[in-house]
Amino acid sequence: MKPDIIFTGKGHAATQATLEAEFTVHKLFEAADKAAFLKERSQKVRGIASFGHLPVDGKLMDQLPKVEVICNFGVGVDQINLDDAKARKIIVTNTPDVLNECVADTALALVMNTLRKLPQCEAYLRAGKWASGGPYPLATSLGGKTLGILGLGRIGEAIAKRAMACGMKIRYHNRNKKDVPYPYDPDVVTLAKNSNVLMVVTPGGAETRGLVGAKVLDALGPKGYVCNIARGSVIDEPVLLRYLQENRIAGAGLDVFVDEPRVPPEFFTLENCVLFPHVGSATVETRKAMGDLQIANLRAHFSGKPVLTRVV
Numbered sequence: 122m123k124p125d126i127i128f129t130g131k132g133h134a135a136t137q138a139t140l141e142a143e144f145t146v147h148k149l150f151e152a153a154d155k156a157a158f159l160k161e162r163s164q165k166v167r168g169i170a171s172f173g174h175l176p177v178d179g180k181l182m183d184q185l186p187k188v189e190v191i192c193n194f195g196v197g198v199d200q201i202n203l204d205d206a207k208a209r210k211i212i213v214t215n216t217p218d219v220l221n222e223c224v225a226d227t228a229l230a231l232v233m234n235t236l237r238k239l240p241q242c243e244a245y246l247r248a249g250k251w252a253s254g255g256p257y258p259l260a261t262s263l264g265g266k267t268l269g270i271l272g273l274g275r276i277g278e279a280i281a282k283r284a285m286a287c288g289m290k291i292r293y294h295n296r297n298k299k300d301v302p303y304p305y306d307p308d309v310v311t312l313a314k315n316s317n318v319l320m321v322v323t324p325g326g327a328e329t330r331g332l333v334g335a336k337v338l339d340a341l342g343p344k345g346y347v348c349n350i351a352r353g354s355v356i357d358e359p360v361l362l363r364y365l366q367e368n369r370i371a372g373a374g375l376d377v378f379v380d381e382p383r384v385p386p387e388f389f390t391l392e393n394c395v396l397f398p399h400v401g402s403a404t405v406e407t408r409k410a411m412g413d414l415q416i417a418n419l420r421a422h423f424s425g426k427p428v429l430t431r432v433v
């Protein structure tokens with residue numbers, strides 16, 4: 122008998138196809154009446170494969186009391202209430218490590234594009250302005266600048282390596298000092314003060330909500346840049362928008378937003394920011410690796426083995 126699992130969102134197609142072959146899949150995201158959908162399946166669903174932003178909280182867990190495991194597609198599990206899962210003895214897994222290099226590539230691209238304004242340069246050329254308006258205004262070099270990494274985990278370390286190859290210096294702030302060759306700052310305001318570019322890599326969720334707000338942006342100052350590869354929620358988005366509009370910081374590079382895929386349209390007309398549609402891990406290779414890990418976790422659990430990458 123195939124175990125019954127729920128898909129919370131439309132996700133990686135090949136991963137979902139494999140899961141559909143091995144499990145009896147119920148697509149919550151397609152249900153018009155979600156409460157009725159869950160009620161009908163409440164006694165048979167034993168697992169959740171989470172894709173995307175739909176909150177997986179105590180309310181959902183209580184509607185599916187037979188759930189034993191939640192396997193997320195993605196390293197960030199901020200949409201899953203881990204305390205609620207723990208209280209119900211539900212195992213949660215994610216897809217760490219397999220995306221580190223890819224996300225770090227995107228992070229470096231954000232820094233480079235934000236300081237050098239390369240997307241804006243290209244738009245200038247495509248708009249036919251080069252011949253009429255002359256060269257695009259000079260941008261800012263990466264070399265010699267300090268990249269302050271907020272959240273020096275495995276992805277942060279991969280970003281540091283890349284930034285150093287471009288001649289940047291690295292500092293960081295984490296809750297705890299690590300055994301790494303980079304200077305540590307005791308809080309995020311100090312990190313911002315000591316950095317030219319602040320790179321947000323810290324996980325999303327209640328603990329980091331709005332961590333980068335006015336005080337941090339003031340510390341960064343009018344020549345400072347902020348880049349975010351983590352979660353939109355870590356930055357106070359309305360404050361950031363105002364600081365960009367008023368040139369109170371030099372620029373921002375954003376791969377993530379508070380209410381994705383909706384982005385406040387006021388960002389679209391600003392010259393001092395570079396915007397990516399959450400493509401940190403978005404390559405064929407990396408998404409396959411993430412899907413394989415999610416599948417492996419589900420297979421392990423339902424064949425009575427320990428899961429591979431347990432969060433709680």
Ligand code: 8YV
Pocket residue numbers: 172173194195196197198220399401402
């Ligand atoms: C993906 C991510 O965009 O792993 C994460 O936490 O944010 C990204 O890699 C996401 O998981 C895909 O739905």
